[in-house]
Amino acid sequence: MNNADIDWKTLPFGYVPTDCNLRCTYRDGKWGEIEVSTSTTIDIHIAATALHYGQEAFEGLKAFRGVDGKIRIFRLEANAERMRQSAEGILMEPVPEHIFREMCIRAVKLNERFVPPYGSGASLYIRPLEIGVTARVGVKPADEYTFIVLVTPVGPYFKGGFKCTNYCITRKYDRVAPCGTGRWKIGGNYAASLAAGEHAHEMGYSAVLYLDPKEKLYLDECGPANFIAIKDGKYITPKSDSILPSITNRSLMQIARDMGLEVEQRHIPVEELAECSEAAAVGTAAVASPVGRIDDLDNGVQYVISKDGKPGPIVTELYNRLNAIRLGEAPDTYGWNTIID
Ligand code: PLP
Ligand code: COI
Numbered sequence: 001m002n003n004a005d006i007d008w009k010t011l012p013f014g015y016v017p018t019d020c021n022l023r024c025t026y027r028d029g030k031w032g033e034i035e036v037s038t039s040t041t042i043d044i045h046i047a048a049t050a051l052h053y054g055q056e057a058f059e060g061l062k063a064f065r066g067v068d069g070k071i072r073i074f075r076l077e078a079n080a081e082r083m084r085q086s087a088e089g090i091l092m093e094p095v096p097e098h099i100f101r102e103m104c105i106r107a108v109k110l111n112e113r114f115v116p117p118y119g120s121g122a123s124l125y126i127r128p129l130e131i132g133v134t135a136r137v138g139v140k141p142a143d144e145y146t147f148i149v150l151v152t153p154v155g156p157y158f159k160g161g162f163k164c165t166n167y168c169i170t171r172k173y174d175r176v177a178p179c180g181t182g183r184w185k186i187g188g189n190y191a192a193s194l195a196a197g198e199h200a201h202e203m204g205y206s207a208v209l210y211l212d213p214k215e216k217l218y219l220d221e222c223g224p225a226n227f228i229a230i231k232d233g234k235y236i237t238p239k240s241d242s243i244l245p246s247i248t249n250r251s252l253m254q255i256a257r258d259m260g261l262e263v264e265q266r267h268i269p270v271e272e273l274a275e276c277s278e279a280a281a282v283g284t285a286a287v288a289s290p291v292g293r294i295d296d297l298d299n300g301v302q303y304v305i306s307k308d309g310k311p312g313p314i315v316t317e318l319y320n321r322l323n324a325i326r327l328g329e330a331p332d333t334y335g336w337n338t339i340i341d
Pocket of ligand 2: 059060061224225283284285286
């Protein structure tokens, strides 16, 4: 039963309280029972490693109400695997795939009334997170970990939904270091991006398009999303060790190949933006958010990607095909959906 109090069509990307969340703790060398909680707070030690030394990793995935009324979670296994990699990257105990899976599925089922209706454009965002909870004063990994899955209904990440917005380039900030933590989804990377992100928002940009932190010559990614562009009819996207391996990007690369496009994952020099006819920020939250213009704030160069201010045909097609798979309107050829029954 849907919650009548929510206006699904105008829902922003924000936190809306739901009925419950799930928790599981790793203690004495093993994961414990999964607990269902109606509390929105946690009680942890004031010296927990998560609080002092940033031992925290998270994921983001979505559940959709399909054309047939069924609920589908998109790419559950891929997110479980990336969560494992992020946890290992910062020496946390990885959450076994079966626990990740069970907790995501149960969190969706128990909050079914918050899954937005088909056609609303909204979805149920699933946010799994793991934190180190052992008290430490020296810099060392925890022995105990808590894994939580919360869900909340969301609308579009960038203002206006599927509309062109602008991005900026600046060499004054890095999100991550060259041999650092960029390929993991850990809280510290986002803390490091807050100042640059807020600065960009104040100037009217959706996000910063970061350059590679070593040479600052190549495109990296867009704050909370990967970057893709269309050049001479080809799908191009940065290859970099300092970006998050986006599951949406990986899915779109497959969809692009299925559309007959050539896909290139490689270094993309900043100046190549001048030759791109379309571009988008791609990710779970961003989906495929079309790019209008990219301003290089350090030299005043403006890369106008969309000449008429509208999303281009290829990005539009990619967006539509991705949504059709997630909503059960098109065949799920690659087994990306987990149907909840
Ligand atoms: N890059 C960053 C930094 C992100 O936070 C996200 C969001 O998860 C992405 C890229 C996109 O990844 P995905 O498509 O797996 O959501
Ligand atoms: C996502 O797309 O799931 C993200 O985590 C990006 C952002 C909200 C941090």
